[in-house]
Amino acid sequence: MQFNLFKDARYFQIIFQSVFLAYGIFYLHWNAEWWMYGTYFGISLTTQFLCSVIFNKDITKLFSVSWWKKLQTSIPSVLISSFGLSLLLKTNHWYIAALAAVISIASKYIIRINGKHIFNPSALGIVATLFFTGDAWISPGQWGSNIVILFTVLCLGFIVTTKVQKLDVSLAFLGTFAALLFTRQIIYQGWPMDFFVQSISTGSLLLFSFFMITDPKTTPNHTVARIIWSMGVAAVAFYLTTFKFMNGAPIWVLVFAQPLVPLLDKLFKAKTFDWKPSKQLTPKESSFLRSVYTHAVM
Amino acid sequence: MKSKLLIIGSLIALSPLLYSFCGFYVSKADGTLKNKTSQVILVRDGNKTVITMYNDYKGDTKDFAMVVPVPVVLRKDDIHVVDQSIFQRLNDYSAPRLVEYWDQNPCEASFEEDKMYAATAKSALSESVVRGNGYKKDLGVKIEAKYLVGEYDILILSAKESGGLKEWLTTNGYKIPEGAEEVLNPYIKSNLKFFVVKVNEAEKKKLPGNFLRPLQISFNSPKFMLAIRLGMANADGDQDLIVYAFTRKGRIECTNYRNVNIPTGKNVPLFVQKNFSAFYGNLFDKQWNNEDKSVGFLEYAWDVSPASYYHCDPCIATAPSEQDLVQSGVWWLKDKDWNDYSDVDNTAPDNGSKNVHFTRLHFRYNRNSFAQDLMFQVTPNTETFQARYIITHPATGNFTCDAGKKYLQDLKRRRRNELLELTSLTGKNIDTWQEDASAKNDEEDVADAQYANLIPQVKEEMERETNNFPAGILLISAVMLGSAGFLRWKGFV
Numbered sequence: 037m038q039f040n041l042f043k044d045a046r047y048f049q050i051i052f053q054s055v056f057l058a059y060g061i062f063y064l065h066w067n068a069e070w071w072m073y074g075t076y077f078g079i080s081l082t083t084q085f086l087c088s089v090i091f092n093k094d095i096t097k098l099f100s101v102s103w104w105k106k107l108q109t110s111i112p113s114v115l116i117s118s119f120g121l122s123l124l125l126k127t128n129h130w131y132i133a134a135l136a137a138v139i140s141i142a143s144k145y146i147i148r149i150n151g152k153h154i155f156n157p158s159a160l161g162i163v164a165t166l167f168f169t170g171d172a173w174i175s176p177g178q179w180g181s182n183i184v185i186l187f188t189v190l191c192l193g194f195i196v197t198t199k200v201q202k203l204d205v206s207l208a209f210l211g212t213f214a215a216l217l218f219t220r221q222i223i224y225q226g227w228p229m230d231f232f233v234q235s236i237s238t239g240s241l242l243l244f245s246f247f248m249i250t251d252p253k254t255t256p257n258h259t260v261a262r263i264i265w266s267m268g269v270a271a272v273a274f275y276l277t278t279f280k281f282m283n284g285a286p287i288w289v290l291v292f293a294q295p296l297v298p299l300l301d302k303l304f305k306a307k308t309f310d311w312k313p314s315k316q317l318t319p320k321e322s323s324f325l326r327s328v329y330t331h332a333v334m
Numbered sequence: 335m336k337s338k339l340l341i342i343g344s345l346i347a348l349s350p351l352l353y354s355f356c357g358f359y360v361s362k363a364d365g366t367l368k369n370k371t372s373q374v375i376l377v378r379d380g381n382k383t384v385i386t387m388y389n390d391y392k393g394d395t396k397d398f399a400m401v402v403p404v405p406v407v408l409r410k411d412d413i414h415v416v417d418q419s420i421f422q423r424l425n426d427y428s429a430p431r432l433v434e435y436w437d438q439n440p441c442e443a444s445f446e447e448d449k450m451y452a453a454t455a456k457s458a459l460s461e462s463v464v465r466g467n468g469y470k471k472d473l474g475v476k477i478e479a480k481y482l483v484g485e486y487d488i489l490i491l492s493a494k495e496s497g498g499l500k501e502w503l504t505t506n507g508y509k510i511p512e513g514a515e516e517v518l519n520p521y522i523k524s525n526l527k528f529f530v531v532k533v534n535e536a537e538k539k540k541l542p543g544n545f546l547r548p549l550q551i552s553f554n555s556p557k558f559m560l561a562i563r564l565g566m567a568n569a570d571g572d573q574d575l576i577v578y579a580f581t582r583k584g585r586i587e588c589t590n591y592r593n594v595n596i597p598t599g600k601n602v603p604l605f606v607q608k609n610f611s612a613f614y615g616n617l618f619d620k621q622w623n624n625e626d627k628s629v630g631f632l633e634y635a636w637d638v639s640p641a642s643y644y645h646c647d648p649c650i651a652t653a654p655s656e657q658d659l660v661q662s663g664v665w666w667l668k669d670k671d672w673n674d675y676s677d678v679d680n681t682a683p684d685n686g687s688k689n690v691h692f693t694r695l696h697f698r699y700n701r702n703s704f705a706q707d708l709m710f711q712v713t714p715n716t717e718t719f720q721a722r723y724i725i726t727h728p729a730t731g732n733f734t735c736d737a738g739k740k741y742l743q744d745l746k747r748r749r750r751n752e753l754l755e756l757t758s759l760t761g762k763n764i765d766t767w768q769e770d771a772s773a774k775n776d777e778e779d780v781a782d783a784q785y786a787n788l789i790p791q792v793k794e795e796m797e798r799e800t801n802n803f804p805a806g807i808l809l810i811s812a813v814m815l816g817s818a819g820f821l822r823w824k825g826f827v
Contacts, residue, residue, distance in 0.1 A: 065594055065625070067717075128717055173713040180592040180628060225523040228516060230705035234590070281556045283589050283711050 046112040049247070052192050053119035056243065060123070066178060072133050073122045079137035080118040084110060087145045113157075114141060120158030120248070124287070125165060127172040136165040136172065149298045155291060156254045163291040166284075174284045179239020189239065193246025205255055208263045210245045212270035213286075220278055244286045254294050258304035265300060269293050371574040373421050374560060375550075377663040378712055379582045384552040384663030385560075388421045391546050395485075395533040398546065401503075403526040403564055405555040407478040407490050415484030415547040420661050424578045426651035428634035428694040430596070430721035432610045437745070439729035440737035474498035478527060484547060485538040491528040495519065499528070517563045526561070550663055558586075560708040562699055572700045577630075577708075579693040580664045585635045585715040586693045590706050592629045596621060596696070596721045597759060603752045603785050604725050605770040613723070613760065618696070620761035627703040634694035635719040640667065641688060654692075664690055691716065728780045746783040753785065753792045764793050 061068040088107050089098065097103050117140045127133050140161030144153040147160075165172045193206060214236050221227045221235065249255070249266065256262045269289050276285035375386035391398050475498055479490040493499035496518035521528075533546065562575065579586040587593045597617070606613045621631065640656040660667050667688060697708065726748070733742050757764050771785035781787075 064592060067595060126713075126715070128715060171714050173711070173715065175587060175593070175713075176589045176711075177587065177591050177593060180626070181590070182626065221520075225520040227520045228705070231520075234705045238590070281558070281709075 046116060048195065049116050050112060050119065052247070053116065053123065055192075057119065057122055060178065064178070064180065069126070071130060072127065073118075075130050075133040076121045076137050077115070077118045079134045080114050080121075080141050081111070083138050083141035084114045087142060091145045113144075117141060117157040117161070121161055123243070124158070124174050125162045125172055126175060127165075129171060132165060132169055132171045135169065136161040139164045152253065152298070154254065154298065155294050156248065156251045159248060159287050159291050159294075163288055174240075174287070176238065176240045176283050179243070181234040181237045181239070189242040189246060193242070204259060204263055205250050205266045206245045208266035209249055209270045210242075212267040213241070213245075213274055216271065216274040217278075220274075240284075241286070244290075248287070249290055254297060256297050256300040256304065258301070261300040261304040265293065265296065371576060373425070373576045373578070375421070375424065375662045376560070376577055376579040376586070376710070377581070377665070378558055378579065378586065378710070379666060381554050381556050382552065382665075383555065383558060384550060384665065386416060386420075386548050386550040386663055388418065388548050389546040395538055395544075395546065396535060398531075398533045400531045401564065402529040402531070402551075403521045403561040404490070404529045404551065404553060405526060405557045406553045407492070407527050408529065408551055408553055409479075410481045410483065412552045413481060413483045413488060414550045415486065416550050416661055418545065418548050420658055421548065421578075423651070423654055423658055424662065424694075425576070427654060428578065428692065428720075429650065430614050430633055430723070431650045432607060432723050432725060434607070435724065435726045437726060437729040437741075439731045439733070440741045441733055441735040442731055475502040482534060482537065483549075485533055485541055486546075486549065487532050487534045489530040491530055493518075493522050493528070496522055514564060521561070521564070552663065552665075558710045558712070560710075562697075562704065563707050566699070566701050566704070572698050575697040575699065577693075577695040577697070578662070579695065579710075580638075580659065580662060581691050581693070581712045582666060582687055582689050583712050583714050583716075584691050585632075585717075586695070586710050586712050587715075588630045588695070588708055589711050590709045591697075591704070592625070593695075594621070594625050594629045594631055595719060596631045596633055598719070598721050599724070600755050600759060601724045601726065601748070601752050602756050602759070603749065603767070603771070604727065605767070605773070605785060606723065606756065607725055608770060608773075610723075613756075614721075616760035616762055618698070620759065622698050623761075627698070627700075630708070631696045632693070632719055633696050633721045634692065635715075635717065636692050637689065637716060637718070638692040639689045659690055728783065733780075742780060742783060745780060746788065749783055749785060749788055750792055750795075753788060754796070757792075757796070764789055764796065 057073075060066045085107065088103070088110070092098050092103065118137065121133075121136055121140065125133075125136055127136075140157040143155050143160050144157055147154050162172075162174065166174070217235050218232055221232045222229065249269065256265050269286070272293075273286040273289045276282040276289065282288070372390075373388040375384075377384040377386075387402070474495070475491050475493045477489055478492050479488075481488045491499070491502075493502070496515060499518055499522065500515060529551065531549065560575075560577070566573070577586075602613070618631070622629070638653060638659070640659070654662070656667055667690065697704075728745055729741065733739060753764065753767070756762075756767065768786065768789055771789055
């Protein structure tokens with residue numbers, strides 16, 4: 037396998053996610069559940085292998101060289117999903133962890149429209165596991181609200197998202213969410229500024245904005261559609277967080293908003309209008325972007 | 335009521351502990367508002383919450399007044415007074431613990447099993463003085479309800495704006511603490527009601543003893559929170575808050591602050607036994623500073639369902655009985671007839687499960703580190719946890735056999751590690767312990783391995799060690815810069 041770290045943005049994702057996990061375990065003193073991380077990675081990779089056997093269309097190609105190559109290129113995506121689960125979903129039981137991993141990976145093969153999977157694998161795995169088992173949970177407070185985290189995540193997130201040209205999703209989401217929170221907390225309720233700063237510098241929110249909602253496979257293709265869609269996610273997440281006291285609302289909303297993406301893609305396809313004139317890409321950049329667009333990022 | 339509500343004593347010794355749970359005391363006279371560690375019992379299942387607030391007020395009951403923000407207007411049935419000894423039992427049971435082990439002399443065959451028992455950090459709480467008084471008159475403030483519960487006169491107020499509420503309180507003889515004002519408006523806008531309490535002298539006289547019983551309130555609301563911001567108003571420093579939480583599913587955790595397990599299972603020197611409270615106080619200080627203060631520490635988590643018998647290892651006090659739990663507000667255990675506690679809500683839905691999970695969280699908050707109230711969630715996390723520190727007594731007798739000589743070597747090494755652990759846990763200079771270590775000199779058999787003799791060695795060792803922390807940061811920075819440079823060089827950034 038041609039291993040070129042910098043040709044594929046997914047490797048950035050993997051590096052950043054492992055930095056975040058290490059930061060949580062070694063600096064924030066999370067209760068490191070190694071068996072759980074092991075289950076996520078092990079079961080995800082196994083599921084990927086099994087799915088690529090089961091969903092292999094051409095029986096003659098099974099276990100051929102090209103088949104193995106295809107499997108290998110899917111591994112970074114699997115690692116990203118596993119990291120996503122490790123960073124967010126907690127449980128006391130190995131079988132719950134295994135279930136989450138299976139749902140994440142298998143959903144890519146099972147739930148598809150127009151040859152494209154609909155759900156962000158780890159977001160779906162998390163939400164489905166939370167909903168169906170009740171034996172798992174997410175800890176919105178695990179990152180704390182530290183301004184240092186804010187800047188680190190912003191910088192790292194900026195690099196990744198500009199590489200895949202989806203910074204608009206992050207900014208639209210975060211901007212809308214922050215504006216609504218500001219209106220509610222500062223202007224309407226009259227809390228002091230640090231109250232708002234704590235709400236908005238929460239690590240969970242920032243990671244969501246830069247590493248989860250940005251998945252290019254599961255966001256609308258058209259810029260305008262993408263921005264409207266992210267703002268909608270932000271507005272609903274704000275409502276559920278503020279008025280329904282729901283924890284981890286953005287992830288839930290994201291999962292329920294993803295089926296809208298194929299619809300938006302259809303609606304906005306006819307429109308040729310694009311705010312951004314397409315710039316000439318170097319061969320290096322276009323191959324980079326192609327690799328990003330053709331794989332689920334998280 | 336100088337009686338001992340036993341709590342992690344060292345905390346009291348070390349910090350100016352000011353009172354306030356989710357309310358503030360309002361005072362009429364210009365008394366000094368002095369409080370200390372507050373304690374709250376939270377019971378939560380579904381959307382129902384029961385909050386029991388320990389009342390450690392010690393001044394003249396005529397001057398007592400308290401304000402607590404609540405999400406809904408409470409009915410009279412939602413408010414009770416409970417026996418205050420419940421707090422002592424819960425604290426004794428869940429407090430950080432010291433366990434003792436005894437080494438066997440390897441030169442003497444013995445079939446006696448290792449003995450083990452536990453001690454807990456205890457100390458009486460210190461005094462506090464609070465004053466308050468009076469109410470009535472209308473000023474855009476609506477009295478939603480008015481009750482007499484036990485020795486308390488209770489008003490539930492709703493207000494349209496903070497100015498009106500402030501004026502109402504002021505004209506009715508309440509003195510609002512400096513700084514409380516900034517949160518009144520946000521609370522009004524959050525649609526919170528104000529639960530205002532004062533003592534009814536006539537009722538108070540009927541009761542024996544000079545103390546006020548804890549108030550217990552229950553209500554249905556999706557909000558699972560403790561409004562600590564109002565409490566910060568009359569506190570000019572760090573305040574400790576112990577939360578004892580009971581749920582049916584598992585641990586509770588804070589959703590807007592980090593949850594950190596207090597270091598546990600550490601081997602510490604024998605002399606820690608002499609002042610375990612001070613040890614734990616130092617440890618808590620150090621960890622709290624290390625974790626950037628805006629955290630809640632987990633000190634205990636266990637399934638304490640009446641059906642389960644194994645509640646701790648080791649237990650340092652009797653486990654709370656079913657009756658204790660019911661009195662704490664665990665309504666889903668209430669199907670027996672505890673003649674006295676007919677006030678527990680029987681109408682609440684019960685899915686038949688009698689599980690009770692006990693979580694003890696310890697917060698130390700101040701205005702700078704805690705901008706928001708504490709928000710919680712119930713998780714299905716059933717993993718057990720307890721703050722537990724281990725001391726080991728050396729064997730006694732003659733160590734002339736080969737195994738005995740090896741034992742002495744091991745003992746020395748172990749004790750060196752214990753000293754290092756002590757230093758790293760408490761953040762106190764190793765010299766601090768010299769006196770404690772020397773005082774314990776009844777160990778003639780292991781004279782060579784006495785702590786007092788080991789301290790200079792350990793100190794020397796520590797001085798040799800370079801501080802790893804800056805080195806780590808430098809290394810990480812170097813790697814990051816290196817990668818960034820590499821990316822730039824390759825033309826990807």
